[in-house]
Amino acid sequence: MTPHWLPRTPHLAFAVLLSAVSAFAQSTPPADLPDAPGATAAATPAPVPTGPTVVIDTTMGRLTCKTFDKQAPIATANFIGLAEGKKDWTIAATNAKQHGKRFYDGLSFHRVIPGFMIQGGDPVGDGTGDPGYYFDNEVDPALTFSVPGRLAMANSGPNTNGSQFFITEDAVDQLNGKYTIFGQCDAHSVLLVASIARVPRNSSDKPLAPVTMTRVTIVRDGQPMPPEPVVAPAPTPGPAASSPSPTN
Numbered sequence: 203m204t205p206h207w208l209p210r211t212p213h214l215a216f217a218v219l220l221s222a223v224s225a226f227a228q229s230t231p232p233a234d235l236p237d238a239p240g241a242t243a244a245a246t247p248a249p250v251p252t253g254p255t256v257v258i259d260t261t262m263g264r265l266t267c268k269t270f271d272k273q274a275p276i277a278t279a280n281f282i283g284l285a286e287g288k289k290d291w292t293i294a295a296t297n298a299k300q301h302g303k304r305f306y307d308g309l310s311f312h313r314v315i316p317g318f319m320i321q322g323g324d325p326v327g328d329g330t331g332d333p334g335y336y337f338d339n340e341v342d343p344a345l346t347f348s349v350p351g352r353l354a355m356a357n358s359g360p361n362t363n364g365s366q367f368f369i370t371e372d373a374v375d376q377l378n379g380k381y382t383i384f385g386q387c388d389a390h391s392v393l394l395v396a397s398i399a400r401v402p403r404n405s406s407d408k409p410l411a412p413v414t415m416t417r418v419t420i421v422r423d424g425q426p427m428p429p430e431p432v433v434a435p436a437p438t439p440g441p442a443a444s445s446p447s448p449t450n
Contacts, residue, residue, distance in 0.1 A: 246344055248345070249272070251269055251386045253268065254423075256281065258418050261412075265369065265395070267387040270345060270386070273340065273345050273383070274340040276340055277337075278385075280363075284305035292334025305323075306415050309325060309414070310415065311409065314413070316399045317372060317399070320399050320413075321448050322368075323356070325365070331366070334364075335364065339360055340384075346378045347383070350392045351370060354368055355382040356381070356449060357382075357448075368381075369395050371395045371396050377448075381448065
């Protein structure tokens with residue numbers, strides 16, 4: 203239909219005018235139309251772990267976690283160095299330096315909380331131990347506790363990372379920005395975390411029967427996985443508890 207506000211004109215002039223209006227309408231989108239889907243900037247993708255794989259064989263099964271070596275290079279190198287016996291550490295009770303000795307093998311998960319996390323890496327076994335040194339936090343805003351299975355350093359405050367670590371059973375957003383995440387464990391490992399977290403424990407959340415790390419192996423790209431561990435029958439689950447912060 204011809205717009206009612208156009209005056210009558212000769213046919214040729216009208217055709218030219220109508221063609222010009224049509225071309226303008228096709229080349230200039232109405233200003234009040236919303237942006238097309240996808241016109242806004244895409245969200246920043248979550249970091250992907252690209253470092254070596256941490257294989258923690260325990261008396262209850264295997265935990266497998268890929269490291270965030272780019273987002274947390276210090277924490278990743280520290281864990282690998284301690285696990286392989288390539289990083290020196292100190293026995294606090296005697297101040298004796300340990301050289302060439304694997305740190306994590308034989309240690310236990312000294313704190314387990316259902317629905318929250320399991321914590322290990324303490325040579326003393328009560329949450330007070332460390333390797334004789336501390337290092338700073340590495341916090342990447344894009345790397346958060348938004349999914350289960352985060353492998354992170356435990357601490358007693360900012361920049362007090364040492365050897366203790368924890369693995370989450372669920373998303374725990376309240377931990378964001380406070381702890382260094384240096385790995386992501388697979389779905390099977392998250393199920394094992396849930397099982398370990400539910401063993402009988404005392405009022406300090408320490409398992410009544412030790413859940414021990416029999417061996418911690420670092421597997422780099424192209425290397426084979428170690429043989430599966432021999433697993434003992436799981437203890438009867440204990441009651442649930444609250445979810446305080448992982449500390450050492």
